[in-house]
Amino acid sequence: MKTWLKKGFHKFVINENGAVSIYAIIMTLLLFVFNAVLIDYIRIMTAERNVDQAAKAAARSTMANFNQKLTSDYGLFGFDGDVGEANAIFEQVFRENLAPSQEDGIFNFAYPSYVSGSANVTFKENMNLASPDTAEYQILEDMKYKAPLEIGESVIEGFLSITKEVQEASEYAEVAEDVQEEVEKRDERLEKVEENLESAYTLLSTLDEKVYGEATSPFPQVNNLNELYNHLDKYQEIRKAENREEDEEDEDESPTDEELDDADDYERNILSFLEGVLEDIEALEQFLSSASNELKEAYEHNQAADTLLNEGSDKSGDYGDAQRAGDELREGSPSVDGGNASEGIANAKEELQNLVLPEEFFESVQEPLDQATDSLEASGDNFTKRVQELILIVEQKSMIKRPKSKDIVNEGIKNVKESFNVTVQYFNDAYRAFSEKPEVESERSDEEVEAEKEEADESMETANQELDDLLKEAEQFLNDAEKYNELKLLVNEYVSFAEGANETRQLERDSKEKMSESSRGMIDALFNAVGEGLLGARDKLYVNEYILLKFNSHDFSKSGAARFGIENNEVEYIMYGLDSSAANFGAAISELFAFRFIINFVEAFTDPTVRGFGPYMWVAALGYALKQTISDMNAFENSKPVNFFKDSRFAPSYKDYLRLFLFIHVSGNKMPRMMARIHQNTNSELLEMPTYIEGEAETSVDLWFLPNLMEFIGNSNVLNGEIQDGSFRIRKKAVYSY
Structure with a gap:
């Protein structure tokens, strides 16, 4: 035995005969192992790419099942189905995109096989269509090209062209009212x-x-x-x-x-x-x-x-941003000249x-x-x-x-x-x-001043009566209580995604002084919001334009129930959120009255008759503004144009004024109310309509060579997967959102 071992050791170790052959055999074996590993590695990498593409295609195809009516009517995208439907679509598309079937006679070099039951789709609940951030993102995507076309530049420019005069009038009115109060x-x-x-x-x-x-x-x-x-x-x-x-x-x-x-x-x-x-x-x-x-x-x-x-x-309100925007417009050719008013x-x-x-x-x-x-x-x-x-x-x-x-x-x-x-x-x-108390100097006698006050009071009564008559007419044709009850329930579902309450602002109509103060409060807030929106918050402007573009506002040419129904007052409902079309339309009319009153108050100072009242110009301007505003409201009621300012050709419509009022109502429950109305019109539950999915599935690739060695390589984190029963498992995740 000992002799045999010595001979063997001498022959294979010491004896040089056959050494080259042995070396060649060893190197060939190593090369074979390397090639085998390389082939399986290439097959795995190719399979991973196929799986990744299949997962992405499956995610895209799954989200292609969006609500068609919601998209066509409102430009919003949401998955139209539940988790089960999403899983079924994802699995089917994923399987079909993996590889041709073996029955097609195609050699399977690196096509992975789908692991049955491994497909799984999950929705991100905080990114459903009812989420304000998600909805706003989609709205901005839809409106970033449309909004500039829909925004009436002449409206904004005309409005801001007299920012200086409105601010001066507001400050004067505040001072005059307070001075008048102290003097009285x-x-x-x-x-x-x-x-x-x-x-x-x-x-x-x-x-x-x-x-x-x-x-x-x-x-x-x-x-x-x-x-x-x-x-x-x-x-x-x-x-x-x-x-x-x-x-x-x-x-x-x-x-x-x-x-x-x-x-x-x-x-x-x-x-x-x-x-x-x-x-x-x-x-x-x-x-x-x-x-x-x-x-x-x-x-x-x-x-x-x-x-x-x-x-x-x-x-007085903050007119800073609006003033800067107005100054920029003044450098060009403003559509409204308020210079005489300023003087x-x-x-x-x-x-x-x-x-x-x-x-x-x-x-x-x-x-x-x-x-x-x-x-x-x-x-x-x-x-x-x-x-x-x-x-x-x-x-x-x-x-x-x-x-x-x-x-x-x-x-x-x-x-x-x-x-x-x-x-x-x-x-x-x-x-x-x-x-010998000094008398107040004025071109007008005390009797004329008192007569002007009485006439202003009469105009105030007339204005109140006409507004009350309009609101009573609206209340007579209310037949959509059921829809408003439904909207109230829907808003409660969506309100958890937003903060605040309705954004109504009451117009005080007890006296001309209270109405003037209330009107100025609304307009101060409006100018502040418009300036902010134009100079630093374009997103809000786009959302406002979306509301005006996708929803109906009051049409004065209609009559009866058609005029005062929710279908004809959607924008007003979204802005104010009151429990009837009459109330929402009334809120809009109140703001319109307040706005026109302030503009007419500014315009009053261009009138020589008003200027003749000297220190009592405040009283005369109030009377002028009230009478002119009543005339303006009658013109709107009869669908006639109303010049924005004296002698100007700029005549914005009722919808243009709503465009301005939307700047005041920039927060609160406006978004939930819009969601509720979309839900009601499309019968789509936005709370259960995903816009973001994560889909994943698992595949396997049979290893041709040395599975144990591939498992060792996998354990070293060189490969993204694991070895099971001689096959390499690949799990891929795909994410997609609208």
Whole structure:
């Protein structure tokens, strides 16, 4: 055995005979292994490419089953079926795209075989068609070429061409309204000042009679100071006789009982008279104090008006973006020229200054009025104190007990008169200064201004009546409650994908002032939104255009139920989301009224008649705007064109105005309402309509050579797959979205 091993070792290791053949055999074996591995590797790589193409084709074919009506009517794509249908389509197309069948007689070099039951399709739920982001993406894709054609450039340009004037008018209206409010409050206070001064004047006349009235009444009556003094001799005579009777018991010279009663009455009458004077003084002091306080309040309101004119109002909206867009348009040839309006508004602002009274007027009244009030106090040489001193003289019997008692009374009366004269002098100074209150300069008389206010109020009533009549007509033809109930339920399904509530804005119609303020609020928001949309948010503009293009807005040429049904008011419903076509149309009409009112308010300042009202231009402009807006609304009602601005050829339609209003309603439930209406029109459940799928399937390729070696290579991550039962498994995933 040992010998045999030595011979073998010598022959195959040491002996060089046959070494080349052995080396060739080894190298050929290695080359065969390499080629075998390379062939299977090429087959696997080829199969992977085929599987990848088949998976992509299957995904595309699956998503080709989209809802045809949804696409044709609204340009939206969503898979029309459930997961089972998607799996069936994906599996069929995937299988057919893998390779020709063996029955075709084609040599199968690298065609993989489908692993039965491995196909699986999943939908991405947060990317169904009801997702706002997904829907908006598809809308933008659909509209990025259509929207520029649909957007009326003349509408936007015409609208923005007067941005400056609308902003100035809005600011002027805010200031004028606030100034008017302060001026009205000031004048109310001044009226109360006047009322108190007149009451004080009347009371002073009464006191003057009591202080300086002629002595015409017989003893013991006392109606004024002169009677008090003139009856003093008679009174003292009776009291002296009474005293002598007590001392001498001389009945012949003793006063009668009637004379004694008169003396007692005289004392009581004096006290009653003087107490009455004190009551008058107290009432006078009340009138003067009230006048002083009211005058101070009037001064505060006057100063507030002056501050508003100097500093402006902080209520006006943000016109920054709209102003920049408008300035860009002004560099070209704007379709609307509002230059005259700008000049008129500037004049109106200057005229408002005439409503402010000079500070010197208030000072000229306040100072003597306060002095008159101080002169009534119960101290020093003041009126009340002097009357109280006179009462004390009477109460202490100084008129009969002290020497020169008549001189004492005369001195007290003199002091009362002097203090009264001081009060009268101060009061007369205040009264005279108040009567010289500056009048507001205006080309129009007070009567004309009042007539203009009354006419504006009548126009306001007419506008309210016409709007109410239109809404009542709409309510008479409501027959789509069932559709609105259905929409309400559908919106609730879609609302989870959006935030906010309906976007209605109420137009205050209680008074022309409230309506003006409400209108300005809407238009301020509109300009802000339009400027933002044109300069930095084109996507919103495209979505708005999509709504106008795909949905119907109110057609005034129709009548009856056809006019006020949901089919004729889809855009209005999407914007406002109210529970009837009448309510949605009413909201649109309110915004249209508000918009036309503001434009006409701007236009008013180009009218010479309005300018003639000077500081009351605000009132005249309101009246002008109301009357013109009523005329505009009647024109819309009769499908007649309405010039955007005075003497311009630019006449946007009702739909053009909706294009502008959509800028205000940029968020909230607008998208869910649009989804609900699409759902209702196409009977398509958008919540269950996928736009994104992931499909995967598995195939196998039989290995021809050395499967164990290929498995080793697969474990080293060189190949994307695994070896099972002598075959290479390939799993591929394909993603597709609209």
